[in-house]
Amino acid sequence: MNIYVLLKRTFDTEEKITLVNGKINEDGVEFIINPYDEYAVEEAIQVRDAQGGEVTVVTVANEFAEKQLRTALAMGADKAVLINIEEDVAYGDPFTTAKIISEYLKDKDADLIIAGNVAIDGGSGQVGPRVAELLNIPYITTITQLKIDGINVSVTRDVEGDAEIIETSLPLLVTAQQGLNEPRYPSLPGIMKARKKPFEELELDDLDIEEADVAAKTKTIEIFLPSKKEAGKVLSGDMSEQVKELVQLLRAEAKVI
Amino acid sequence: MARKVLVLGEVRDGFLRNVSFEAIGAAILAADGGEVVGVIVGESIQSFGDELIQYGADRVVTVEDAKLGQYTSDGYAQAILAVIDAEKPEGIIFGHTALGKDLAPRIAGKLNSGLISDVTSIEEAGGNLVFTRPIYSGKAFEKKIVTDGVIFATIRPNNIEPLRKDESRTGAVSSLRVEIKDLRAIIKDVIRKATDGVDLSEAKVVIAGGRGVKSEEGFKPLKELAQVLGGAVGASRGACDANYCEYSLQIGQTGKVVTPDLYIACGISGAIQHLAGMSNSKVIVAINKDPEANIFKIADYGIVGDLFEVVPLLIEECKKLKINA
Ligand SMILES: Cc1cc2nc3c(=O)[nH]c(=O)nc-3n(C[C@H](O)[C@H](O)[C@H](O)COP(=O)(O)OP(=O)(O)OC[C@H]3O[C@@H](n4cnc5c(N)ncnc54)[C@H](O)[C@@H]3O)c2cc1C
Ligand SMILES: Cc1cc2nc3c(=O)[nH]c(=O)nc-3n(C[C@H](O)[C@H](O)[C@H](O)COP(=O)(O)OP(=O)(O)OC[C@H]3O[C@@H](n4cnc5c(N)ncnc54)[C@H](O)[C@@H]3O)c2cc1C
Numbered sequence A: 001m002n003i004y005v006l007l008k009r010t011f012d013t014e015e016k017i018t019l020v021n022g023k024i025n026e027d028g029v030e031f032i033i034n035p036y037d038e039y040a041v042e043e044a045i046q047v048r049d050a051q052g053g054e055v056t057v058v059t060v061a062n063e064f065a066e067k068q069l070r071t072a073l074a075m076g077a078d079k080a081v082l083i084n085i086e087e088d089v090a091y092g093d094p095f096t097t098a099k100i101i102s103e104y105l106k107d108k109d110a111d112l113i114i115a116g117n118v119a120i121d122g123g124s125g126q127v128g129p130r131v132a133e134l135l136n137i138p139y140i141t142t143i144t145q146l147k148i149d150g151i152n153v154s155v156t157r158d159v160e161g162d163a164e165i166i167e168t169s170l171p172l173l174v175t176a177q178q179g180l181n182e183p184r185y186p187s188l189p190g191i192m193k194a195r196k197k198p199f200e201e202l203e204l205d206d207l208d209i210e211e212a213d214v215a216a217k218t219k220t221i222e223i224f225l226p227s228k229k230e231a232g233k234v235l236s237g238d239m240s241e242q243v244k245e246l247v248q249l250l251r252a253e254a255k256v257i
Numbered sequence B: 001m002a003r004k005v006l007v008l009g010e011v012r013d014g015f016l017r018n019v020s021f022e023a024i025g026a027a028i029l030a031a032d033g034g035e036v037v038g039v040i041v042g043e044s045i046q047s048f049g050d051e052l053i054q055y056g057a058d059r060v061v062t063v064e065d066a067k068l069g070q071y072t073s074d075g076y077a078q079a080i081l082a083v084i085d086a087e088k089p090e091g092i093i094f095g096h097t098a099l100g101k102d103l104a105p106r107i108a109g110k111l112n113s114g115l116i117s118d119v120t121s122i123e124e125a126g127g128n129l130v131f132t133r134p135i136y137s138g139k140a141f142e143k144k145i146v147t148d149g150v151i152f153a154t155i156r157p158n159n160i161e162p163l164r165k166d167e168s169r170t171g172a173v174s175s176l177r178v179e180i181k182d183l184r185a186i187i188k189d190v191i192r193k194a195t196d197g198v199d200l201s202e203a204k205v206v207i208a209g210g211r212g213v214k215s216e217e218g219f220k221p222l223k224e225l226a227q228v229l230g231g232a233v234g235a236s237r238g239a240c241d242a243n244y245c246e247y248s249l250q251i252g253q254t255g256k257v258v259t260p261d262l263y264i265a266c267g268i269s270g271a272i273q274h275l276a277g278m279s280n281s282k283v284i285v286a287i288n289k290d291p292e293a294n295i296f297k298i299a300d301y302g303i304v305g306d307l308f309e310v311v312p313l314l315i316e317e318c319k320k321l322k323i324n325a
Helices: A035-051 A063-075 A094-105 A127-135 A188-194 A239-253 B018-031 B046-054 B073-087 B098-111 B217-229 B237-241 B272-278 B307-324
Strands: A002-006 A009-011 A031-033 A054-061 A079-084 A112-116 A139-149 A152-159 A162-169 A172-176 A199-202 A218-224 B005-009 B036-042 B059-064 B091-095 B116-119 B121-125 B128-135 B140-146 B151-155 B173-175 B186-191 B205-209 B232-235 B262-266 B283-288 B301-304
Touching: A002 A035, A002 A127, A009 A063, A031 A035, A031 A063, A035 A054, A035 A063, A035 A112, A035 A139, A035 A172, A054 A063, A054 A094, A063 A079, A063 A188, A063 A199, A079 A094, A094 A127, A094 B098, A112 A127, A127 A139, A127 A172, A127 B098, A139 A162, A139 B098, A218 B128, A239 B283, A239 B301, A239 B307, B005 B018, B005 B046, B005 B073, B018 B036, B018 B091, B018 B121, B018 B151, B036 B046, B036 B073, B046 B059, B046 B173, B059 B073, B073 B098, B091 B098, B098 B116, B098 B151, B116 B128, B205 B217, B217 B232, B217 B262, B217 B307, B232 B237, B262 B307, B283 B307
Parallel strands: A002 A054, A002 A112, A054 A079, A079 A199, A112 A172, A139 A172, B005 B036, B005 B091, B036 B059, B059 B173, B091 B151, B116 B151, B205 B232, B205 B262, B262 B283, B283 B301
Antiparallel strands: A009 A031, A139 A152, A152 A162, A162 B186, A218 B140, B121 B128, B128 B140
16 A cells, blocks of 8 residues: 655644744744644554555655654654755745645555644645645545545544544545544654655655746735733632622623623 | 625535624625625525525525535535536635535635635735634734635634624525536445534634543533533543543644634633634633633633532523523
8 A cells, every 4th residue: 555644844832933024933943743644644654554555754845844754754654755845935825735745646656645634833724635636536634533445445534523434445635633543652763763764855846846836826915923812800709709700790891691 | 896706605404504604794895895696505405595695695506416415525516616617706705614624625726726714804905805814723823815816715613793684685596507426435424423502613602621620520510501601512632631522622723723702711721732722712711720720811701719619600690691681
């Protein structure tokens, strides 16, 4: 089985966001594998271990994403591909990313592609479905279970809390939802092995992509931080009086009940 | 600039979702005087057309087919692309719901267009339609414009005002026949878990429990309070990890992002990942026995105390309010 994982490098969830010159400040920030993509890596490894085959982790990023790709290799992925766009594209949107990924994947005969359901930074949730559409293969988003039998696939999909059981077939793209699995931590031998695993770095030229082919269709014109919430009123006194006061405040002052 | 804007009316469990009325509100802003056309897709949904019009759509196109009884991206994409082909809109608005998230990127892919997801406000500025959306799970926001092709956006529930329903408004409801074929994925079964009616991401009131709730049983009073206030129950990851509730209730950076009018956090410490999912709620109440808990830093109102004492009292008070109302 030829399995590909789409992986994005993203800010650690602990990070606070600050701006410099109207842009997100990346100085001193810790980066991680997008948490949903960790589920994707784990699932890919489990499918490979059950079915045989190979797991390739792909990212579109700058050189710094090597660290997150090495982590995925240490978890057990077989190969990593870094499509380094640093030199070529100044601005991208989810279309750009999806187009680059699909150009890379179009001749790879992928049986299964696993992405995260959403990136916790950009947050559009577009890249998975867009890649599937560009490759003209079916996709199922927000999955919490994946069962493969030959080319037949049974998937459980989380739909706002309900679970849909869906039958489809390979080739297929799925996006991972929380609950799919428990991602493993890289082991020490895993980390040692990761250093020697195939690691390919590509540029748009290598994929025969012109910058104009992947030009973004949307543009960010401003980034801002939400207005800081002031700490409010902590009530005091007898508990039943506090609760009465709270309900009164919610009714008369905040007008929300 | 007047634009023709298409809006998807999403029917769930026999009702049009509130977010679809909000989407009409958004479409009217985007249309800037142009026509707003509702689209409804499903098995027998013709009757919902009038309601979309009462909420501000100028007319409605429906696509009905037995194969559209359940949502699949293949089926819905064929139906909606056929409507887009017939109507040639300059703008398209969906709700940023499970369906909208699943379907919109595919349609944008087919149209070779951009897509601005999870929009919380829309304004016309400097000759452009400007969309505001959260990034970094609400820790920041960005303003975006479309630079190429049709203007396409999905809107986050609870953020854009719908118009008031006007039962005297009328308009044409027409149907388009589309041959739905080649469904590559088939829904075999749906297991209902979200039984309590109000959907978490659309709820006006959210009662959320954390590790302080201590057990599955401990969520009972929270559920009762949610019921009294017509809201939904949510949770921190702490509570989900401890198996007190399903992961589908998780709110935060790796869960749902919610923006209700009222968020009541019970026994939640207020970790940064949790705050990302709820800090843009209009009014936040924190109930926590630790006066130093981080959640108090962003709460509008706080009660320092045992949630098992406070929540039952709150239920009683809210019930009284109902009786007096
Ligand atoms: C050339 C280029 C320049 C960019 N410049 C900017 C910029 O200036 N400002 C800005 O804010 N953003 C920029 N971006 C990022 C871009 O706007 C989006 O963040 C990105 O396209 C993914 O969208 P998303 O974060 O919403 O991911 P989502 O669609 O939410 O991600 C869902 C899933 O798709 C996969 N995925 C997403 N992104 C990647 C990736 N890069 N590689 C592999 N898999 C991925 C992952 O599996 C992820 O879980 C740029 C991107 C590119 C390619
Ligand atoms: C990658 C990553 C992603 C994450 N994503 C999320 C996410 O999406 N959402 C999320 O919520 N978390 C997320 N987390 C976890 C987050 O860091 C916290 O661990 C989690 O939010 C803590 O949950 P909690 O507040 O319920 O538990 P705790 O931090 O243990 O807090 C429990 C609180 O309950 C109070 N309490 C106890 N008993 C009572 C009582 N009887 N009455 C009143 N108060 C009481 C305590 O004083 C305490 O403040 C993520 C973490 C990581 C690393």
